[in-house]
Amino acid sequence: MLRAEGLRHSFGAVRALDEISFTVQPGQTLAIFGPNGAGKTTLLKVLAGLIQPQRGRAEVAGGRRAIGWIGHQPQLYAPLTVRENLRFWASLYGVSVPGELLSRLGLEEHADRPVRALSRGLVQRVAIARALLHDPTVLLLDEPFTGLDRVAAEALSRLLAQHGAAGRATVLVTHNVEEGTGLATHVAFMRAGRFVHFAPRAGRGPQQVGEEYRNAIA
Amino acid sequence: MPLPDLLRHSWSVAAKDLLVEFRSRTAILSVAVFVVLVLVVFNFGRDPTAVSNVDLAPSILWVTFTFAAILALNRAFQLELENQALDGLLLAPIDRSSIYLGKLVANLVFVATIELIGVPLLALFFNVRVLPYLGPLAALIALATVGFVAVGTLFSAMTVRTRFAELLLPVLLLPFMIPPLSWAVLATGRLLAGRPLSEIVGWLNMLAVYDIVFVALALLLFPATVNE
Numbered sequence: 001m002l003r004a005e006g007l008r009h010s011f012g013a014v015r016a017l018d019e020i021s022f023t024v025q026p027g028q029t030l031a032i033f034g035p036n037g038a039g040k041t042t043l044l045k046v047l048a049g050l051i052q053p054q055r056g057r058a059e060v061a062g063g064r065r066a067i068g069w070i071g072h073q074p075q076l077y078a079p080l081t082v083r084e085n086l087r088f089w090a091s092l093y094g095v096s097v098p099g100e101l102l103s104r105l106g107l108e109e110h111a112d113r114p115v116r117a118l119s120r121g122l123v124q125r126v127a128i129a130r131a132l133l134h135d136p137t138v139l140l141l142d143e144p145f146t147g148l149d150r151v152a153a154e155a156l157s158r159l160l161a162q163h164g165a166a167g168r169a170t171v172l173v174t175h176n177v178e179e180g181t182g183l184a185t186h187v188a189f190m191r192a193g194r195f196v197h198f199a200p201r202a203g204r205g206p207q208q209v210g211e212e213y214r215n216a217i218a
Numbered sequence: 219m220p221l222p223d224l225l226r227h228s229w230s231v232a233a234k235d236l237l238v239e240f241r242s243r244t245a246i247l248s249v250a251v252f253v254v255l256v257l258v259v260f261n262f263g264r265d266p267t268a269v270s271n272v273d274l275a276p277s278i279l280w281v282t283f284t285f286a287a288i289l290a291l292n293r294a295f296q297l298e299l300e301n302q303a304l305d306g307l308l309l310a311p312i313d314r315s316s317i318y319l320g321k322l323v324a325n326l327v328f329v330a331t332i333e334l335i336g337v338p339l340l341a342l343f344f345n346v347r348v349l350p351y352l353g354p355l356a357a358l359i360a361l362a363t364v365g366f367v368a369v370g371t372l373f374s375a376m377t378v379r380t381r382f383a384e385l386l387l388p389v390l391l392l393p394f395m396i397p398p399l400s401w402a403v404l405a406t407g408r409l410l411a412g413r414p415l416s417e418i419v420g421w422l423n424m425l426a427v428y429d430i431v432f433v434a435l436a437l438l439l440f441p442a443t444v445n446e
Contacts, residue, residue: 048309052445065311075306077234077297079241091230092310094223114241130306 001026001169002138006056007046009193016042017053018193024138024186029160029170031180031201033213034190040173041072043190044140047171060138065093068136070144074127078116082107082126085115086133093134101129105155120147128156139163139170145179157183177210189216219313227312231320236327238297245293246331249286253336256282261343271344276406279340280399283363286332288388291370294321295378304378308444318440322371322433329363351409358409358418361425362402365432369394372436376443398428 007020016039024030034040045051047058048067060066069075076085086097102108105125115123124147131139139160145153160183163170173190174180181187181201187209189197196216201209239246260278298304307317337355341348348355370391377386405421 045305048305050305050308063311064309067309069306069309071302071305073302073305075303076301077238077303078300079238080234084237088230088234089306089310092227092307092312 001028001061002047002059002171004043004047004056004058007043007053007058008055009042009046009051009053011042015039015193017046017056020056020193020195022188022195022198024169024171026137026167026169027164028185029164029172029183030186030188031184032171032173032188032190033175033177033180033209034173035175035217038190039193040175040190041142042193044069044071044142044171044173048140062137065134066137068131068134068139069142070127070131070139071142072146074115074123075130076115076123076126079114081112081114082118082129083111085126086129089130090133095134097133098135101133104159105129106152121149121152124148125152125155128159132159137168139168139172141170141172143174143176144172145174145176153179177213178206181206181209189213191217219316224313224316224319227316228319228323231307231317232323232327235294235297235321235324239324239328245290246328249289249328249332250335252289253282253286253332254339256285257336257339257343271346272410273407275340275344275346275410276403278344279336279406280362280403282336282340283329283333283359284366284392284395284399286336287329287363287367287370288391290328290332291325291367291374291391292384292387294325294371294374296383299378304444314441314444315437317444318371318375318437321375322368322436325367325371326363329367330360333359333363346410348410350412354415354418355406355409358402358405358422358425361422361429362398365398365425365428366391366395368429368433368436372440372443375440394432398425401425401428 002024005021007017009017020043032040032043042051046053047060048069049064090097102111105128107125107129110118110122115126118126144156148156160170172180172183184201187199187201188195197212264274295304298307337348340346373387373390377383377390380386401421401424405418408417
């Protein structure tokens with residue numbers, strides 16, 4: 001469903017990706033943990049096709065249409081309402097905005113408010129709706145829990161669990177081991193552009209993964 | 219990508235840009251005020267006995283449009299950087315040329331609105347007769363505008379991620395604007411002087427060729443300019 005082979009990319013003298021290879025099969029969720037500057041966002045952008053790697057290749061079955069992206073920034077237009085934003089993005093994917101998506105994310109009562117008038121948490125919920133509206137088979141998530149309140153974070157976790165249970169793939173990057181581990185079927189630790197650990201989670205909890213992460217990154 | 223899809227996606231992008239501008243009205247208001255101020259300053263900063271209005275007006279009109287358009291073009295991709303919406307556009311399963319076409323259409327509407335404000339003001343301040351030549355003048359303005367907005371939209375995409383985007387855009391764009399600008403000034407001068415239309419047909423043809431060449435080139439080059 002998603003394959004990376006020998007990815008290598010530098011920004012000037014900084015090696016952002018260094019021989020990264022992995023595959024993610026349908027139903028799997030890969031959580032990639034790493035400190036700031038480890039190359040996590042660059043890796044996601046390469047997987048999404050937003051950055052052409054200098055070496056290696058990344059393939060997503062179904063191409064760009066199959067990808068849903070939730071990043072640091074919501075990719076929304078602040079002067080437009082929630083509904084107008086979602087309609088615009090839906091039009092680019094040739095779909096209409098699924099009615100239940102707004103209710104699932106608790107956005108119905110905010111649908112006609114401009115995005116600029118929403119709180120950070122609500123904006124992130126709209127960003128999640130934007131990423132899901134075309135029913136993607138591969139989700140690429142960059143610190144998706146940032147700014148979410150507890151209720152919204154739980155709603156997102158449920159959505160991601162449903163996504164995985166439906167046989168879809170997810171790649172999640174974060175520096176927060178607590179929030180990422182529960183969703184993961186596979187875990188990778190990233191440091192200075194390299195995977196220093198990549199394995200199935202195999203029942204490990206956040207505490208154990210966190211300890212292994214600290215040892216691997218130290 | 220099939221042409222109907224390309225056009226549909228282009229229209230989505232253009233309509234979104236126009237809606238964003240309609241909601242915020244920041245860019246159009248500031249550029250409209252800029253146009254009014256420039257024309258007012260030129261009106262009071264000239265010696266009416268030295269050069270006749272008909273000789274002076276075309277240059278003033280096109281200088282005003284040039285700088286107003288640059289102000290407008292600067293914002294074209296700036297709004298895509300807020301909240302990283304540009305990444306969303308690049309990720310969408312659409313031909314990247316449709317992003318360019320959509321931006322071009324929105325910029326043309328934007329600049330045309332400014333021109334709609336500028337032409338009557340020019341007629342008012344400089345006492346030049348515009349109404350008898352309105353049709354040919356509109357065609358001339360349209361042809362010249364398409365050319366430099368096409369190039370400007372491409373350069374706006376190229377420079378938006380740079381540190382000095384607002385400086386780089388005019389520096390890159392102005393050399394490319396010189397040919398259509400000079401043809402437009404000469405043709406406008408002839409029109410306002412009441413010369414026969416046959417005298418400006420050559421310039422109109424050159425403007426049309428410039429438009430075709432640069433719109434085609436920009437469509438070709440745009441996908442490469444937005445890669446990170």
